[in-house]
Amino acid sequence: MKIIEYLVVGSGCSGAVAAETLVNKGARVTMLDTGIEKSGGDTKVPDKDFLSIRKTDDQQYKYLIGSKAAGVGWGDVGKGEQITPPRKHILQDVEKYIPIDSNTFSPLESLGYGGLGIGWGLQCWEYSQADIKAAGLDTKKMSRGYQVVADRIGISATDDDAGRYTIGDLKNYQPSPAMDRNHQYILSKYAAKKTAINQAGFYLGRTPLSLITKDKDRRKAYAYQDMDFYSDNGQSAWRPWMTVNQLKKQPNFEYLGGYLVTGFKELDDHTEVYALNLKDQSTTTFRCRRLVLATSALGSGRIVLRSLGSSSDRLPLLCNPYSYVPCVQPRFLGQAAEPKKLGFTQLSLFMDKQGDNQGASVASLYSYQSLMLFRIIRHVPLDFKDARVLMQYLTSSLVIMGIHHPDTASKQKYLQLNTAQTPTGDILKIGYKLNKRDAETWQAREKEFMAVMRKMGTYGLKRVDPGMGASIHYAGTLPYSTTKKRFSLHKSGRLHGTRSIYIADSSGFQYLPAPGLTFSLMANAHNVAESAFLNE
Amino acid sequence: MGAYLVGSQPSKKLIDRYVEAIKNSSSQVSHKDQKLLTYLVRNPWSIGIIDAALPFYRPHSEVRRRIYVMLAILEASPSYTEKFLPVQRNPLYFFYIAWVGFKAAVKMLVGSVWVRLVIR
Numbered sequence: 001m002k003i004i005e006y007l008v009v010g011s012g013c014s015g016a017v018a019a020e021t022l023v024n025k026g027a028r029v030t031m032l033d034t035g036i037e038k039s040g041g042d043t044k045v046p047d048k049d050f051l052s053i054r055k056t057d058d059q060q061y062k063y064l065i066g067s068k069a070a071g072v073g074w075g076d077v078g079k080g081e082q083i084t085p086p087r088k089h090i091l092q093d094v095e096k097y098i099p100i101d102s103n104t105f106s107p108l109e110s111l112g113y114g115g116l117g118i119g120w121g122l123q124c125w126e127y128s129q130a131d132i133k134a135a136g137l138d139t140k141k142m143s144r145g146y147q148v149v150a151d152r153i154g155i156s157a158t159d160d161d162a163g164r165y166t167i168g169d170l171k172n173y174q175p176s177p178a179m180d181r182n183h184q185y186i187l188s189k190y191a192a193k194k195t196a197i198n199q200a201g202f203y204l205g206r207t208p209l210s211l212i213t214k215d216k217d218r219r220k221a222y223a224y225q226d227m228d229f230y231s232d233n234g235q236s237a238w239r240p241w242m243t244v245n246q247l248k249k250q251p252n253f254e255y256l257g258g259y260l261v262t263g264f265k266e267l268d269d270h271t272e273v274y275a276l277n278l279k280d281q282s283t284t285t286f287r288c289r290r291l292v293l294a295t296s297a298l299g300s301g302r303i304v305l306r307s308l309g310s311s312s313d314r315l316p317l318l319c320n321p322y323s324y325v326p327c328v329q330p331r332f333l334g335q336a337a338e339p340k341k342l343g344f345t346q347l348s349l350f351m352d353k354q355g356d357n358q359g360a361s362v363a364s365l366y367s368y369q370s371l372m373l374f375r376i377i378r379h380v381p382l383d384f385k386d387a388r389v390l391m392q393y394l395t396s397s398l399v400i401m402g403i404h405h406p407d408t409a410s411k412q413k414y415l416q417l418n419t420a421q422t423p424t425g426d427i428l429k430i431g432y433k434l435n436k437r438d439a440e441t442w443q444a445r446e447k448e449f450m451a452v453m454r455k456m457g458t459y460g461l462k463r464v465d466p467g468m469g470a471s472i473h474y475a476g477t478l479p480y481s482t483t484k485k486r487f488s489l490h491k492s493g494r495l496h497g498t499r500s501i502y503i504a505d506s507s508g509f510q511y512l513p514a515p516g517l518t519f520s521l522m523a524n525a526h527n528v529a530e531s532a533f534l535n536e
Numbered sequence: 537m538g539a540y541l542v543g544s545q546p547s548k549k550l551i552d553r554y555v556e557a558i559k560n561s562s563s564q565v566s567h568k569d570q571k572l573l574t575y576l577v578r579n580p581w582s583i584g585i586i587d588a589a590l591p592f593y594r595p596h597s598e599v600r601r602r603i604y605v606m607l608a609i610l611e612a613s614p615s616y617t618e619k620f621l622p623v624q625r626n627p628l629y630f631f632y633i634a635w636v637g638f639k640a641a642v643k644m645l646v647g648s649v650w651v652r653l654v655i656r
Contacts, residue, residue: 051621054614054617054620054621055614055617056614057614058613058614060612060613060614061553061609061612061613064612065608065609065611065612068556068557068560068561069553069554069556069557069560069561069605069608069609070560070561072557072604072605072608074596074601074604075596333625333630334622334623334624334625334626334627334629334630335622335624335625336622336623336624337621337622337623369622372608372611372612372620373611373620374604374607374608374611377604377607378604380591381591381592382588382591382637382640382644383584383587383588383590383591383640383643383644383647384541384587384600384603384604384607385540385541385584385587386588386636386637386639386640386643387640388541388542388607388619388620389633389636390633390636390637392619392620392621392622392623393622393625393629393633395622396622
């Protein structure tokens with residue numbers, strides 16, 4: 001049986017970056033991945049803008065709601081409500097192969113080709129130096145990692161009032177996309193009341209996005225079609241599968257899809273990696289010199305527990321607490337649909353009372369148009385007929401504020417692997433509870449966010465709590481440690497107690513800052529891949 | 537249902553799409569919801585009052601879900617785009633919206649009694 005030189009597991013954001021780093025260094029890399037791809041007629045989205053489609057395309061129902069309305073969700077508000085029919089494969093087979101047992105935590109995971117990156121919101125915030133250190137990462141390496149990743153994927157950003165919270169010392173970025181009227185209005189109000197808002201500890205700026213506004217290689221500049229939740233036409237938004245597609249053209253890269261890695265065993269001169277073949281449910285054993293797991297904090301936690309732990313072992317878990325607030329801008333009630341709109345967040349509002357860029361909370365602001373009226377109508381406590389009339393009038397004024405808070409470890413946030421009748425023989429049990437003090441602090445902060453938004457002519461209607469896990473930011477299951485304790489990582493990303501097993505996702509983060517972690521886990525994935533190459 | 541939501545009878549194509557969607561989703565219908573559905577088929581004029589009560593009285597009702605599915609199907613059709621996309625309104629339209637809100641509140645109060653009577 002051949003021995004693979006470097007085996008990277010996972011095709012999401014961290015896996016794609018780690019694999020590219022290794023391939024660029026000349027390593028022979030095999031990527032092992034579940035890699036479920038989209039299929040069927042519901043995934044064909046025309047290369048047209050949202051408003052034209054709505055007015056003319058008779059087939060729009062297929063990709064907007066699903067040919068059998070499968071995209072029309074019902075039940076309690078939860079994660080993934082914005083996953084549209086062309087991206088439904090994000091969730092395919094997740095309950096079957098990576099099931100969760102929890103009453104308190106409802107995560108989103110993916111077995112798709114490109115992982116959760118398929119539907120990622122593109123935010124590329126840098127962590128502050130203080131937050132990087134608190135997470136257990138190296139500030140110089142992260143600075144380099146951010147730049148390497150930014151140069152590869154293309155980022156649009158603005159160095160403005162929130163620059164120290166968003167782009168740090170990043171260079172070579174493209175201009176931010178044009179803002180729609182809702183966001184232009186907020187920014188103009190901020191400029192007029194900046195002193196008071198800053199004194200209250202709030203800072204507003206453009207959100208850096210992995211979205212190009214100028215052509216880059218084979219990818220086209222963003223065309224403002226407002227179909228961001230449905231397609232990647234032009235590839236202006238970076239997705240991990242785009243990198244993996246390019247890597248497949250390299251002679252030193254091999255992609256093996258249809259495999260769910262279940263465990264590993266380190267032997268004298270190689271590691272055995274066990275994978276479930278998703279087609280026939282058989283188990284295949286691969287052999288490799290270096291193993292790089294990039295299956296997300298939950299995924300890597302699962303694999304490590306299965307390989308080295310027992311059902312009595314618990315791993316810690318971090319997840320950004322998250323809530324959202326639909327807001328109204330009376331100025332824009334009853335306005336016509338706007339042709340040039342973005343589905344992505346355009347502005348970020350940071351709350352940093354101490355001014356030290358540590359432990360800040362952050363709100364992302366979004367307009368609402370292309371996710372359709374029905375998704376928002378169902379949350380209106382009126383009959384559907386009148387709710388439609390009301391929401392048609394209100395939509396042009398709607399801004400959604402999504403608020404994230406930092407998270408620290410505690411005994412009440414954990415995961416554990418229990419035996420179960422599943423294809424892998426186990427189920428991941430997750431317990432998650434915020435302590436009372438944190439819960440009160442976050443709620444108080446959210447009230448302050450709403451107060452600041454009112455200063456900017458944008459009025460929150462109500463706070464919605466979609467439940468723990470809804471932020472889709474998970475970390476800290478195998479935290480960095482200098483003490484070589486079990487289920488922890490060396491600063492290089494190597495799993496303590498092993499010689500050649502590396503974890504390239506967010507499992508190692510000891511602390512989870514509020515700004516979305518994706519850009520940081522990609523920078524870290526690059527650094528871990530470099531360490532794996534040097535066998536540190 | 538379509539006529540109730542947007543003021544005109546949907547095409548056969550859209551009705552077929554709705555039927556297919558309901559068959560595909562195969563939700564469990566509770567005894568109370570079955571009573572409501574039977575009542576609505578016999579008394580289609582009452583759909584507005586029943587629908588008004590459900591957000592508070594039975595928010596996850598199968599009846600409400602079915603109306604919701606029809607709403608989404610209508611929205612995802614070029615024939616009804618103008619009923620869903622934002623349009624430019626006169627500032628005085630705000631008063632019409634206030635009137636719609638008032639009517640909805642009255643329907644909700646009446647409906648909550650009506651629904652209780654139907655499903656008892």
